[in-house]
Amino acid sequence: MTIFASSQVGSCHATDILASLRYYWMGKRSCAEPRRSALRGDNGMVQYLAGHMKGYRKQAIGFAFFLAWNYFSFFSCGLVPVIRVVRSSERVWVWAGLLIAVASLVLMVASSRTRLAGKKSFGVVAALFASVGTVVIWTSFFYESTYQTVSAVGGMVAGVGFAMMALVWGDRMSRYNEAAIEFSAPASFILSFFLYFILLALKGPASMAVNALLPLLSMYFAFRAADLSTGGADVGVKVDRLIDGRELASALAGVATLSLLFAMLWFQFAYFRLLSTPDVVGDRFLHYLVPFSCSSVLSIIALLSCIKLSRQLNFTLMFRWGLPLLLLSYALLYYDYDDPVQRIVAYTVNFIGMFGVQFSFWIAAPKFVRRSNVPAYLLFGALFAAEGVGIFVGTWYGLAVIDGVTAANVMNESLLFFVAVLLVAMVVGFNPRWSFFRMSPRWSGRDDKAEGGAADSTSTADDISALFAQQAEELRATYGLSNRETEVAELLLAGRSRPYIRDELIISLNTVHAHARNIYAKCGVHSQQEFMDLLRPAGKREGTEG
Template identity: 65%
Template sequence: MTDHPKGVWFAVPSAIRSCPGIRGEIAEGAGVHQYLIEHKERYRNQGLGFAFFLAWNYFSFFSCGLVPVIHVIRSSERVWMWTGLFFAVTSLVIMLISTRIPLAGKRGFGVIAAICSCGATIVIWMSFYDARTYQMVSVIGGMIAGVGLAMMAHVWGDRLSRNNESDIEFSVPTSFIFSFIIYFVLLALKGPVPMLVDAALPVASMLFAFRRPTCNLSEEPELSEGRCIRGGELIRMLAGIATLCLLLGLLWFQFAYFRLLATPEMVSDRFLHYLLPFSCSFLLSIIALLFCIKLSRYVNFTLMFRWGLPLLLLSYALLYYDYSDPLQKIVAYTVNFIGMFGVQFGFWLAAPKFVRRSHLPPSVLFGGMLAAEGVGIFIGTGYGLSIIDGISATNVMNESLLFFVILLLVAMMVGFNPCWSFFRASERWSVDGEMAVSKNLDEGSVSDDINALFEQQAEDLRRSFNLSKRETEIAALLLAGRSRPYIRDELTISLNTVHAHTRNIYTKCDVHSQREFMDLPHEKEKQQTEDDLVLP
């Protein structure tokens, strides 16, 4: 999922000696092959572990997979409501405790998360064996599940935030695909087997999350975690993401409320009412989102809203067309799931990147955003359950449009923060045009070090060819082999502006293509070496 051409990697060895930020083990010439071996194991651990977490979430709360005996209309939604409430409360508690103690990195925290999630799965499944106690037992199971879900989400938020951006773009889509395969197999099975496997998924997820690589993996980059965060500092951090959390909560309120409106009223045919809509929505979501990644090369928080809002509006339109038609409900149900998957997909891609760019503690970002999601689910599902019995097509459209307009008005008033698409804790380029050295360079990954190399090369070209500040930023990305659409999204400028600056850079440097421009620093280095040999 990376945008680097092969020439980038051939360019690294000849320039490593001149870049002081490159790690010693890589500079000594022995690290690249070992790095690939080590990170292949990390990809496997994180890809499978995160996939198990997602599959457990989908199978337990997004379908009737845990319904073995009695059929209760909208049973999954009832459990999901209480799961959302305790998901929100637990996320806030974890965030507050993590200001003193980094919980997500502790193995005991993962053990408790696995126990809660596994136990909740069994409790929810057993609640369906007695209609008289179903409601009370399923509520208890949903509450426990909310605690386990929040704990595991914080663990994976911490793990993914320690990857560089290319790793995130590879691991997250891979995990979503694996989770769908697991879900598809489980829902196709019958009897207690799927429940037992589902109960084991959280345990497997936490085992992979805390699994130690067999080889000597290099030190992970330090995040802004593990230090004490005072109350005033925490408030300032939360204020910076308040509008993001507000909009995310409103979005999940819409999804949860609409799920009640469109959920199938008959649960006897699991293939027609759950497996088919889920499969179609998942496949369409993955294909479309991977296409978005390929085109834009940068996925940010704004994608969640650009993706979710049109699909919500389409879902409402489908229900309004004929609310009594079961087939129409299934189609609307599928469209709603496409929206939910897209928002989840965008969240798990954007949030770890935001942590890396902003140096915000993972517990603060994930705590705030997960709490907003949980509150939205609880209120949306609770309100939907309270009115669903007397609702008609007219009511659906009137109330749905009202909620949708409220979301649009809030988005219009608070706006989309530019920091959601690109954020740096400090300016990359200082006022006088000199490159600002990243304070976390020594703690970064090999990918971060290579990016620093291209920035240093761009700075050298700035001095030699009198490039402007913006041209120097674009030159660094061109040297890294980035495409022009990627540069557009990375620097939040128009594509025409990228084209204009690129033409100016090529003219000043007397080159005609990106390939020639990427070779320019090495030609200058070679020329300098020859000149040094000629001198007496």
Template identity: 25%
Template sequence: MVEGARKGRRFDALLAAVERFAPTRRLGWAFLLSWVFCVFYTDAAGGHTGAGVAASAYGAGWELFFTGLPVSMSVVMLALVVVMERRWGSPAQHAALFWVAPVATAVSTPLLFCVPADFGATVALFVAGSVLTGFGSGFMWVMWGEYYARVTQEEAEFLAPSSAVLAAVLVLMVSAMDGWVALATVTVFPLASGLCLALSWQDVVRGKSVGEYRGSFEERAHARAHDDARAGLPRVLASMGRAGFGILTACLFVCLEGSFWHAPAKNAPEAQAVILASIVFMLIVGLSATAGPRRVSLPFLYRWMCPALVIGFAALIVAGGECGAYAAYGVAIAARFAFCLITQMYFARYAVQGTATPVQSYGLGWIFVHMGDLFGVFALVFVDAGMAAGAFSLDQVAAVSMALLVVSTMFVLNDGRSFSFGTEAAAALAGASGAAVADAAMADAQVRGADGASDGCSGAARPHPALDEDASAPGAARSGASDADDLTARIRELAARGGLTPRETEVFDLLARGRSVPYVRDALVISRETAATHAKHVYAKLGVHSRQELIDLVH
């Protein structure tokens, strides 16, 4: 009988796992990610773009033009989307973009690889393809970001790793194809991604995928961010702290490190081995970021990325030539896959906090990514020219890169401003409840002492629920101050009466404000099991049996 119950539980667990993948359209971001890797990062789509031909025939200047133009167009388009959000609204509000953007991206793909005999025709086709690439992919990155910002944190932590692994599998599949078959397959990827996005967004419209972890404070912050998107852009950039610099620098070094090895032939087994290793690497990084206490943050990104990239540059010095360059290429591709995985969840969390709209979060985020790629292209052209002239060697380039990478990492890890919402909110509520602010600071210090520095909010202080109001709206802060004060006082009174510990009081505070256990997990950067255990203790000490009874007791 016991054995039968165990089998039943295993079957239920298996069924739940299968249901998480349904509907599979939610994994459509994988097609967009695989398109980028096939076209720009691995050349799996069909050999070289016009840049390769131009570099061999017309020199490095044309290589810079061909390589940098698509990236530049993407930056321009993303900047335009972010700046004009107040006037145009978010891209997801325009139904036509759900099919125009994918079609534009798909049409651009063969244009980037078309190399006629006439060089002028090659340039013209490549320019047209670059413009369409910037237009179509720019909108698609932001629209997928809007979707990720609307689902729950648990769903985002499931969809992003699953999609990234699927993208790597798709790239591996394309790398086994030849000629026009590979190019045709890659051309279909944006169309598939657009179809999945349109179908997934319908779920959001019907209310099937709205983030349950959002409380009333987050909803008001979102509304204010959307209502004042243009005026709030400087505030968004300021609140990012060094995050933008960190993302840009990471992409620069990844681009540089992965450019010294050139595959001996199309569909090289060595390149396919790198993609397989990338899948394993992504799984390790993804599990480390989402299992147990949440570590979806830029400091966490650098804590594994810096050592990996240093190893890649060291391989250039130790092994040199083909072996060292291949090892560096492998590290760069694996790091880039894992980087896209972490940043997709990172941008979603940033948008959910309410300081930025999803368009601002993902738009600015991918601008920094593309700017890093662009600067990496410039650095590579400079390095190639210097090495060809004998000004410096590959070993010297690797050594200098390692030193700059370490300095950049220390600069990023010292950032305490990313996601820094608590300070302004505390100031707004100081007049209403100075004691509550002090208690919040003390509780945060106790949390840090018990659990170490926070990884879940980019090294910044965790936002206390009593301090969630945005200081950019003084009227809203004043109107909510007295309510927050009364509620906080009631929570403190009940916590003292029930003999709750400081951590249990924090959990009680969140639950009393209507938060769910997954929200508690993310806000306090603890595992779901720990959050559930604290909730049970709170219920037992206060004599209630559910979150609703707890809310009724407080109110």
């Protein structure tokens, strides 16, 4: 296939071949049709969010319901109606972690044979598991003699529900483009924190009833059919491809080191949560409200700063965020382990680290699926299995040793575990694939011919990418763009969002904004759509304006 484009100095005129290629690239839409973009003016990303919120808000709220249910069920004493049991939520969390690990592995294998995350019946079952688990946990506190058994059953049932709902939301989030992911995840987390505080303010059966309702609402919004093709969703991205056993094993090997480090990181959080939990019984304000509120606010501020200033948002952010805060938490405990205020501060710092890892995960994992073409169920299944193992082992060990803890053995054992994480990271290294490098080419051509002719589409996409590079060079010669501006211009012409450009070129979002403004100023345009129209034939532009 021969591709060429002619240009005229000052007008950057393109041939009709360019129009036909754009037709294919834009999902078989006419070039005269306005293209939705994540870049409109200097505040393009904010405008993008505002423009798509009407279509996206249902799933944003649904994801927030899932997060709020998780926090209230496993990170508060809101489900403790009668008997006050020290570290009650941690005792439920340990069994939830075990079933999260087991269920995630089972669901991952099953999803490679059938698309579970897309079935409404699967969502209904997931919500029922979570809701029933919530009710069982609440009722376990009425009878002290059966508390251990009933709470364990409730935690395991809720853990299965968590794994199933996490698979659904991993599938949904992976369908969004980079701009939608980076704005929707923080928005959902912020809303979930507000819901958590509302639930914590309730007492008695009301808090349990509302919390049990959240999974049902979450899955209801997740399966709103209209939302799968709106609100920034990219229905052309195949996140649920079916693969055979050999390819499943090969792909798991590709994320093995990431899963290992992820499990060790969650072991640290779970173990430290037991060590730093204040020895207070029945005081919701000191035990949960103060640490959770402070850590949630500080985490959101830090996350928004990372989104704006980081040169790339990938899996390494989880460790760059989590490990320093873990070390700070240990230092606070070592300073004075018997001081209750000191333990509350350390408890809060641990929550900040844990929230940061969760934020980073829900941004990096969907983007990794989109870049690497790995099925969403495989990546999320492997990582949630690793998280479940870390939670179970860390919480179980913490509960076993907590009674004999002193400042000395806290530092001896904790630093040993911390050094183990660093040692594994040093040995295996941060895999370049975590930076969204593409995996084996076989992933791009895996689908059967009945599902779309991947080889032809890949070849066409390569040709179009080369054409965009050629057009950017023409703009450079015509308007005097710099080398970096030319690279940014190539991606803008391809319709890429600013977060995508940031990850691709490894520059900060502020730098992307600055380059985009300079490019638009030199070319005499005010938006990405106008910039793309520079290379559109005059007749096409007039048709669009008409």
